[in-house]
Amino acid sequence: MPQATPAWLTFAVCITRRAWVYVLVASLICFGTKIHAADVNIDGQAYRPLTDIAAQYGMTLSWPVAARSAELQNKYCILDFTAGERLLRLNNEPMALGFPVMLKQGMLYITQSDFDKNIFPLLSPGQIPGPVPALHRIVIDPGHGGNDPGTEVFPPGARAGAKAIDNEKTHTLEVAFLVADELRKRGYEVILARTTDVNVDKAERAAMANRVKADLYLSIHFNHADQDYVTGTETMILTPFGQASTSMDESKITKEIHAGNRLDAWNAIAGFSVERAVTRALGTANRGVKRENLIVLDELDMPGILVECGFLSNPAERAKIDTAAYRQQIAMALADGVDLYKATLDQLRPPQSTPPTKSTAPAAANSGKK
Ligand SMILES: [Zn+2]
Secondary structure, three states, X not given: OOOOOOOOOOOOOOOOHHHHHHXXXXXXXXXXXOOOOXXXXXXXXXXXXXXXXXXXXXXXXXXXXXXXXXXXXXOOOEEEEEEOOOEEEEOOEEEEOOOOEEEEOOEEEEEHHHHHHHHHHHHOHHHOOOOOOOOOEEEEEEOOEOOEOOOEEOOOOOOOOOOOOEEHHHHHHHHHHHHHHHHHHOOOEEEEOOOOOOOOXXXXXXXXXXXXXXXXXXXXXXXXXXXXXXXXXXXXEOOOOOOOOXXXXXXXXXXXXXXXXXXXXXXXXXXXXXXXXXXHHHOOOEEEEEEOOOHHHHOOOOOEEEEEEEEOOOHHXXXXXXXXHHHHHHHHHHHHXXXXXXXXXXXHOOOOOOOOOXXXXXXXXXXXXX
């Protein structure tokens, strides 16, 4: 029987405990590198050489001698790393790292923390400790509302105090209703964090999700950049304990451990699944999965993600977002992302044992009882 395949990657090697057999027999080919570089410790951070990760996952390391970029590949996935970048690309999809990839003495290294928080959950979801989360009840958070409009659009040349011609809070609510409808059609239970133009406190939105014991928290937003050429979609998940948020210098390591950090591994899978589905469905630039300490994500008791569905500051992207047809596309894409995450969770659960019927029960089960 073939190995189960993480739906988001369509790769199979590392998903089940049996997969470690593959790791043991996997080949490792290195070009111009030492095969077994030792782990190193720099400024209190443990670093692992890419050769070590290649060996663990049975991947080929392609790396011209002392080049700044390297690729780990097997038949299921490709991981790209570049020295100095706080980023990895998994099958060409960007995921923020907590620390830059380091080139040291002719070897590329990543931190153990990035391996644990970013690579391990995505390549070895079957090895994540604890039960696989359920996924039925979803809280959708339409960002902003009421006296908090979110990002606003003003007419060209508008003076200070001019009235906005477009805003984020309206579109987040519109899309939230559409996603809710679509997810309900697909069998999920959905609760909205707001249904009218009101400003619900951010911490209260998350607390509500905890009270109703949601299985997933999906916050919907639209983006803004000072440069109007910036476009694309990105997904935020909670900054792992021991790392800095993507928007911060890597030395600004978060000092506080949040309730949501218990779910770092599942946040990574949920975030990657939804970001992948959204960019594929919408054809948007994939700005990646990023890490941020956000009030709506910090204290969640369930995996949580915040999706920035496009830039209102980009005229072309905004023109699309302003159409009902495109907002429906966004809603379908988000629902596809939830489905992709659910498919991965379903594959990780042990098969349900069906209770034996009279006709199929083994003889031993019916003997010796009378
Ligand atoms: Zn927003």
